[in-house]
Amino acid sequence: MRGVFEASPDAIVVIDADGRIVRANAQCSAVFGHDPDDLLGEPVEVLVPPRLREAHPARRGAFTGGGGARAMGLLQLAAVRADGTEFPAEISLAAVSHDGEPLTCATVRDVTARLALQQESDRVREELLATVSHELRTPLTSIIGYTELLLDLGESQVGPAARRMLAIVERNANRELRLVNDLLDLAFLDDREHMDAEPVDLVEVVRAAVDGARVGARGRGLELSSTLAAGVAPEGARALLVTGDEQRLGQVLDNLLSNAVKFTAPGGRVLVDCAPREGDLALSVSDTGTGMEAVEVPQIFDRLYRSPRAVRDQVPGAGLGLSIVDSIVRAHGGRIEVDSEPGVGTTVSVLLPARVEPVA
Ligand SMILES: Nc1ncnc2c1ncn2[C@@H]1O[C@H](COP(=O)(O)OP(=O)(O)OP(=O)(O)O)[C@@H](O)[C@H]1O
Numbered sequence: 153m154r155g156v157f158e159a160s161p162d163a164i165v166v167i168d169a170d171g172r173i174v175r176a177n178a179q180c181s182a183v184f185g186h187d188p189d190d191l192l193g194e195p196v197e198v199l200v201p202p203r204l205r206e207a208h209p210a211r212r213g214a215f216t217g218g219g220g221a222r223a224m225g226l227l228q229l230a231a232v233r234a235d236g237t238e239f240p241a242e243i244s245l246a247a248v249s250h251d252g253e254p255l256t257c258a259t260v261r262d263v264t265a266r267l268a269l270q271q272e273s274d275r276v277r278e279e280l281l282a283t284v285s286h287e288l289r290t291p292l293t294s295i296i297g298y299t300e301l302l303l304d305l306g307e308s309q310v311g312p313a314a315r316r317m318l319a320i321v322e323r324n325a326n327r328e329l330r331l332v333n334d335l336l337d338l339a340f341l342d343d344r345e346h347m348d349a350e351p352v353d354l355v356e357v358v359r360a361a362v363d364g365a366r367v368g369a370r371g372r373g374l375e376l377s378s379t380l381a382a383g384v385a386p387e388g389a390r391a392l393l394v395t396g397d398e399q400r401l402g403q404v405l406d407n408l409l410s411n412a413v414k415f416t417a418p419g420g421r422v423l424v425d426c427a428p429r430e431g432d433l434a435l436s437v438s439d440t441g442t443g444m445e446a447v448e449v450p451q452i453f454d455r456l457y458r459s460p461r462a463v464r465d466q467v468p469g470a471g472l473g474l475s476i477v478d479s480i481v482r483a484h485g486g487r488i489e490v491d492s493e494p495g496v497g498t499t500v501s502v503l504l505p506a507r508v509e510p511v512a
């Protein structure tokens with residue numbers, strides 16, 4: 153046992169019920185710069201940065217209290233060396249007992265180097281993605297721009313056959329641009345750092361998204377409308393506020409609307425609603441479309457998932473939209489509910505915590 157204790161690459165300290173160090177292995181000198189023998193009898197707080205010392209005994213109590221056998225996973229905490237420098241540490245705690253005395257065994261690993269490596273690899277990944285996205289987007293934007301210019305030319309310069317072909321080029325280039333954007337989003341969306349945390353008025357988000365979807369809905373012969381919560385004046389005199397990233401929330405609604413429009417046959421209806429619901433704001437898109445079997449619903453948020461029906465009917469799409477929606481909603485601390493019935497329709501609701509305005 154002693155061999156394991158001393159051979160560990162991590163510092164290990166054993167602490168008694170009063171928070172005093174009763175054992176410390178040799179590795180404590182490499183990790184903390186303390187001679188292990190000097191640590192014996194000291195309060196464990198000598199290893200805690202001074203700014204966190206005062207609160208530490210209470211946290212310690214929370215671990216040892218209630219029978220002392222509470223399991224704890226890995227903790228990411230700050231620790232301090234003998235020379236006063238702080239370092240990020242990964243700490244795992246275990247409750248042990250020796251001759252009936254409850255003790256806590258803390259294994260401490262200095263993760264400075266690992267975090268630095270992680271940051272560096274995140275930076276390289278971001279740089280690569282930024283470059284790749286620029287390189288992919290620039291030519292596509294130019295293809296789309298010139299195609300539009302050609303389509304603007306008169307009948308004498310671009311005949312009907314060429315016009316049909318150009319329209320296909322334009323449609324496919326737009327599709328590819330959307331795909332590039334979606335892939336980049338998936339690469340970045342998982343961390344909150346890339347998201348704003350500003351007050352966002354969902355009324356505005358709904359208006360913009362509904363305006364954007366109008367042409368597509370009309371093209372498919374669908375009726376598109378929105379009801380905003382009762383009490384919200386038409387010009388947004390009263391806002392439905394959440395905290396987040398307006399552009400990303402717009403993207404959520406764009407994706408839900410694009411699905412509703414795609415999966416609803418001509419003559420159907422698509423309705424957007426936004427209303428408070430138990431401390432949350434519920435943003436929902438309902439359609440009278442194909443609907444889904446209950447077993448299918450949990451899968452629709454998986455990357456690249458498309459229902460066999462969507463594939464068979466060649467409904468355009470890559471199966472990325474809802475996984476992007478899911479990442480954005482999670483990053484906002486929200487959740488998604490799906491209510492769908494085959495042949496009847498689908499309602500997808502996004503619940504976001506309502507913003508609580510600080511009292512002036
Ligand atoms: N409103 C809906 N009605 C019926 N099925 C839906 C609806 N929304 C999503 N689905 C099902 O969930 C699948 C995944 O949706 P998702 O938005 O992720 O992908 P997509 O729309 O197929 O492609 P993309 O969004 O990448 O263009 C769809 O292919 C479809 O089978």
Ligand SMILES: [Mg+2]
Nearest residue numbers: 411469473474
């Ligand atoms: Mg979609």
